[in-house]
Amino acid sequence: MFMKKIILLFVLVISVITAFSQVSQIDSRLYAKYSEEELLDMQQNRPYDLEYLNWFVENSYVIKDVANPEALNYPKLKYMDKETKMESSEVTEFDAENFNIMEYGFEILARSSNVYLIGNTGKILVFYSSSDLTKLYNEYKRRHYENN
Numbered sequence: 001m002f003m004k005k006i007i008l009l010f011v012l013v014i015s016v017i018t019a020f021s022q023v024s025q026i027d028s029r030l031y032a033k034y035s036e037e038e039l040l041d042m043q044q045n046r047p048y049d050l051e052y053l054n055w056f057v058e059n060s061y062v063i064k065d066v067a068n069p070e071a072l073n074y075p076k077l078k079y080m081d082k083e084t085k086m087e088s089s090e091v092t093e094f095d096a097e098n099f100n101i102m103e104y105g106f107e108i109l110a111r112s113s114n115v116y117l118i119g120n121t122g123k124i125l126v127f128y129s130s131s132d133l134t135k136l137y138n139e140y141k142r143r144h145y146e147n148n
Contacts, residue, residue, distance in 0.1 A: 032102040077116040092119040
């Protein structure tokens with residue numbers, strides 16, 4: 001009987017450690033769009049949403065060079081106001097080292113990519129469609145769980 005209690009206690013401790021070790025960390029770039037309270041709530045109550053957002057900030061888009069951005073009819077990328085969640089001024093500069101997608105207003109389309117001009121920098125920002133993002137994220141999850 002004593003041995004069963006020890007085994008049960010051991011299993012319980014391992015289960016708790018495993019549960020806590022799988023809590024997603026908050027990518028610091030998410031603070032540009034979400035408050036600390038929102039992110040902590042997500043971390044505690046919706047960890048899969050947080051895991052997706054952590055993946056999203058790195059994998060939802062590509063940035064490409066274009067020869068003549070003025071010739072393109074794409075909308076210009078705008079900053080997003082954190083307080084109002086509304087678009088504000090147009091982006092005029094691009095810093096690849098410090099680029100944080102959560103600082104900008106953008107729309108993800110269901111079945112097609114969405115493209116924005118990054119001012120007159122000679123670059124465009126191309127978002128994957130939501131259907132493509134779902135496929136990419138599922139592939140990422142599959143590879144992640146195969147390796148763990």
